[in-house]
Amino acid sequence: MSPLTPARALLLVTSGIACLATAASALVGLVVGGPPAALVLGISAGAGSAVGAFLVRRRALASHARARTAVMAHGYAEGVAQYVLLIISNYAAAVFPRSGPHGVTPEERAARRTDAYRIAAEEEVPHRVREAAADVLAALDEGDRSGSAAAQTALVIAVREHARQPVPLRPGP
Structure with a gap:
């Protein structure tokens, strides 16, 4: 059968x-x-x-x-948003390492920064997630620990709100 x-x-x-x-x-x-x-x-x-x-x-x-097709596109965008969150968290861990100021080499930090910017700029990233990611990256580049933590919280909220959005099954007018 x-x-x-x-x-x-x-x-x-x-x-x-x-x-x-x-x-x-x-x-x-x-x-x-x-x-x-x-x-x-x-x-x-x-x-x-x-x-x-x-x-x-x-x-x-x-x-x-x-x-x-609509569900697949929404799911792909959700996965990309989750990936942006992961890569930016990796970059944040390189900027503020827990093992002290010498825990991450400058080359590794630069590589993580490049990856974070490249992934956050992808076209498939939802707009609100992209804006929140830009705020986090700006705070991390400035070395602002409290500002980056607040921006990361906003990024997490943006990613979760995108995941909770209903899938638009019919194209709008």
């Missing part, structure tokens, strides 16, 4: 509805007008419901594809 994909589930549901419509109209025709009416009503209802099911199925699959 093949896996139950959305397309297969929709095919099974629409086929079942078409079969039920055919059987119900054939029974109504049998009760009302006998076997000839059952045959005519069954064939006409079956053909009509099959055509309707085909048309509905095409529209539903197109809608599903659009929704899937």
Whole structure:
């Protein structure tokens, strides 16, 4: 048995509805007008419901594809936002190392700074997350420990708010 994909589930549901419509109209025709009416009503209802099911199925699959694309884009942006948070936290750990002022080499600090700026400037990063990341990077470059902590808190909030946003399944006007 093949896996139950959305397309297969929709095919099974629409086929079942078409079969039920055919059987119900054939029974109504049998009760009302006998076997000839059952045959005519069954064939006409079956053909009509099959055509309707085909048309509905095409529209539903197109809608599903659009929704899937929107969800994938939102999930990708959420992952990039999480990555920005991680890379900036790594840079903050290089600016203010816990092991003392000589815990991180200048080359490592420069490499982490370059990575943080490069990732924060990516086009896929949500706008609000990008702004919060810029604030953190500015505070880290100035060496402001309390300012960078407050900016990192704002960055965490921006990343979480982006994750909580509903996915826009239909394009806006």
